[in-house]
Amino acid sequence: MPHLLKPVSPRRPPSLSDRDAKAPGSLPRGDALKEALAHELERLTALQAVFYADGRRALLVVLQGRDASGKDGTIRTVFGACNPQGCQVTSFKAPTPTELAHDYLWRVHQAIPPRGMIGIFNRSHYEDVLVVRVRNLVPAATWKKRYDQINAFERHLTENGVTILKFCLHISKDEQREQFLERLTDPTKNWKFRAGDLDDRALWNDYTAAYRDALKKCSTPWAPWYLVPGDNATARNYMVTRVINETLQEMDLAYPRAPKEVLALAEKLRK
Amino acid sequence: MPHLLKPVSPRRPPSLSDRDAKAPGSLPRGDALKEALAHELERLTALQAVFYADGRRALLVVLQGRDASGKDGTIRTVFGACNPQGCQVTSFKAPTPTELAHDYLWRVHQAIPPRGMIGIFNRSHYEDVLVVRVRNLVPAATWKKRYDQINAFERHLTENGVTILKFCLHISKDEQREQFLERLTDPTKNWKFRAGDLDDRALWNDYTAAYRDALKKCSTPWAPWYLVPGDNATARNYMVTRVINETLQEMDLAYPRAPKEVLALAEKLRK
Numbered sequence: 001m002p003h004l005l006k007p008v009s010p011r012r013p014p015s016l017s018d019r020d021a022k023a024p025g026s027l028p029r030g031d032a033l034k035e036a037l038a039h040e041l042e043r044l045t046a047l048q049a050v051f052y053a054d055g056r057r058a059l060l061v062v063l064q065g066r067d068a069s070g071k072d073g074t075i076r077t078v079f080g081a082c083n084p085q086g087c088q089v090t091s092f093k094a095p096t097p098t099e100l101a102h103d104y105l106w107r108v109h110q111a112i113p114p115r116g117m118i119g120i121f122n123r124s125h126y127e128d129v130l131v132v133r134v135r136n137l138v139p140a141a142t143w144k145k146r147y148d149q150i151n152a153f154e155r156h157l158t159e160n161g162v163t164i165l166k167f168c169l170h171i172s173k174d175e176q177r178e179q180f181l182e183r184l185t186d187p188t189k190n191w192k193f194r195a196g197d198l199d200d201r202a203l204w205n206d207y208t209a210a211y212r213d214a215l216k217k218c219s220t221p222w223a224p225w226y227l228v229p230g231d232n233a234t235a236r237n238y239m240v241t242r243v244i245n246e247t248l249q250e251m252d253l254a255y256p257r258a259p260k261e262v263l264a265l266a267e268k269l270r271k
Numbered sequence: 272m273p274h275l276l277k278p279v280s281p282r283r284p285p286s287l288s289d290r291d292a293k294a295p296g297s298l299p300r301g302d303a304l305k306e307a308l309a310h311e312l313e314r315l316t317a318l319q320a321v322f323y324a325d326g327r328r329a330l331l332v333v334l335q336g337r338d339a340s341g342k343d344g345t346i347r348t349v350f351g352a353c354n355p356q357g358c359q360v361t362s363f364k365a366p367t368p369t370e371l372a373h374d375y376l377w378r379v380h381q382a383i384p385p386r387g388m389i390g391i392f393n394r395s396h397y398e399d400v401l402v403v404r405v406r407n408l409v410p411a412a413t414w415k416k417r418y419d420q421i422n423a424f425e426r427h428l429t430e431n432g433v434t435i436l437k438f439c440l441h442i443s444k445d446e447q448r449e450q451f452l453e454r455l456t457d458p459t460k461n462w463k464f465r466a467g468d469l470d471d472r473a474l475w476n477d478y479t480a481a482y483r484d485a486l487k488k489c490s491t492p493w494a495p496w497y498l499v500p501g502d503n504a505t506a507r508n509y510m511v512t513r514v515i516n517e518t519l520q521e522m523d524l525a526y527p528r529a530p531k532e533v534l535a536l537a538e539k540l541r542k
Contacts, residue, residue, distance in 0.1 A: 050459075053459070053462045053463075055462075072356065075354070075355055075356045076354045076355070076356065079355040080351070080354065080355060082355065083346070083347045083351065084346055084347070084350040084351060084353065084355060084358050084360050084391070085343060085346045085347065085360045085362070085393065087355050088359065088360075089355050089356045089359075091356070120355070122356065177540055180537075180540055181537055181540055181541070184529065184533070184534055184536060184537040184540070185537060187526060187528060188321075188324070188526045189526075190526065190527065190528050190529040190533075190534075191324045191326075191526055191527040191528075191529070192324075193529055193533065195533050195536065198536060198539070198540075255458060255459045255460075255461065255462055256461065256462040257458060257461050257462075258455065258461040258462070258464055262455070262461075262464065262466050263455055263461075265455060265466065265469060266452055266455040266456060268469070269448055269451055269452055269455070269469070270452070
């Protein structure tokens with residue numbers, strides 16, 4: 001099918017250049033793109049309803065990306081199409097002292113969605129090989145071991161009923177500036193801006209290297225990474241929704257039927 | 272303003288008759304009601320966005336009601352209008368052994384939303400004076416003490432940043448039969464039917480008495496109960512959304528402004 005993102009190939013990892021942030025030319029534009037997104041969102045609403053009722057698997061959606069790359073907007077639009085009862089969003093901030101007293105996957109494991117649910121991670125355990133690496137929060141020998149640890153953890157999850165999709169929302173440096181300026185000039189968006197965002201922007205290339213490694217080393221057959229061009233929000237939402245829908249579609253979901261003796265209760269009720 | 276539900280008055284508690292399940296005659300009907308609901312849902316989307324950004328209070332919405340009274344549908348429609356990142360739904364089931372080893376409010380306290388968030392309880396600590404009472408799961412002397420305990424707990428929460436709204440979704444006995452029959456005959460709804468639902472239906476009057484006491488004893492100035500006529504789903508959703516919107520409106524919410532020195536960073540970015 002056209003316009004369907006492919007998982008990152010570890011053998012040909014993306015460069016994460018500004019060009020990777022542009023929507024692919026094959027995608028519809030303007031109103032046609034909006035209509036395509038609306039159609040995918042309707043599909044998601046229907047698929048999530050049966051996914052929830054089916055209750056045999058959990059879906060974990062990991063959203064990573066630099067500041068202003070569209071994580072919040074993706075959650076609002078894409079998962080806004082889901083029944084809130086079947087969704088749980090976890091935003092991972094700087095770890096608390098209690099969390100730091102545990103291994104870095106401890107808090108992550110607690111937030112894994114139960115079967116029937118879609119769990120959305122706004123940032124994730126990947127920060128432990130991104131900000132932690134770029135800002136030297138642990139020795140290099142420590143974070144270097146984490147790629148394998150993460151792969152093993154994610155493999156464990158998928159073998160135990162959790163389907164994992166990881167989206168790296170990728171924006172260009174120019175687009176980030178535009179987004180930051182909007183946050184600073186629009187009074188309803190001021191609250192989203194943190195002064196520290198500029199420090200991370202200054203480390204752009206270091207983050208690029210860290211993201212590249214995370215994508216390359218952790219795009220596995222059981223928990224693939226998708227690189228999502230993020231400069232156009234509608235295209236981004238369309239591409240993310242599309243991958244989720246195809247994944248749910250392949251699950252062969254079904255509404256559980258009640259056993260005969262339960263169905264027979266209808267007669268009793270009609271009396 | 273017209274059509275706005277009033278809190279349950281402890282001095283004139285509702286009888287919870289079948290008549291209480293009918294939408295008030297003053298409410299618009301048909302398409303006019305659908306439009307009124309759509310308008311309130313749009314209002315909720317806007318109010319929740321600023322509530323989340325404002326981040327000074329939490330909102331706890333308790334949904335109670337018999338089987339098939341519309342708790343799930345209310346969550347889907349009303350909170351479907353909210354950003355999933357600002358909402359968390361907790362469905363309280365029969366307590367686990369670990370939960371039973373604690374006092375009955377222990378698991379409830381853990382699920383209280385943090386500031387900025389709307390927490391939705393699908394069933395709640397009120398089950399500890401409803402099913403627990405009707406089915407004699409604890410001695411009468413135990414559940415009788417709980418009304419005061421719950422009021423004290425809820426008072427503590429409101430004094431510490433949590434606004435509480437409690438909705439009792441009330442359907443007639445006939446409407447429940449219709450809903451049960453639909454679940455039994457529509458294969459996509461079978462999964463929502465539990466054979467035990469009929470046992471609770473057989474105890475209809477006992478539940479009525481238990482609900483009446485819960486509404487009467489626990490509709491407080493700080494955590495009011497609203498009795499929501501539930502036989503018409505659109506009217507129900509409209510009335511619930513309306514109360515939430517008026518509550519949020521009164522909070523005098525505002526988008527936090529960034530301090531001058533942060534706003535000045537825009538110049539640095541433009542260079």
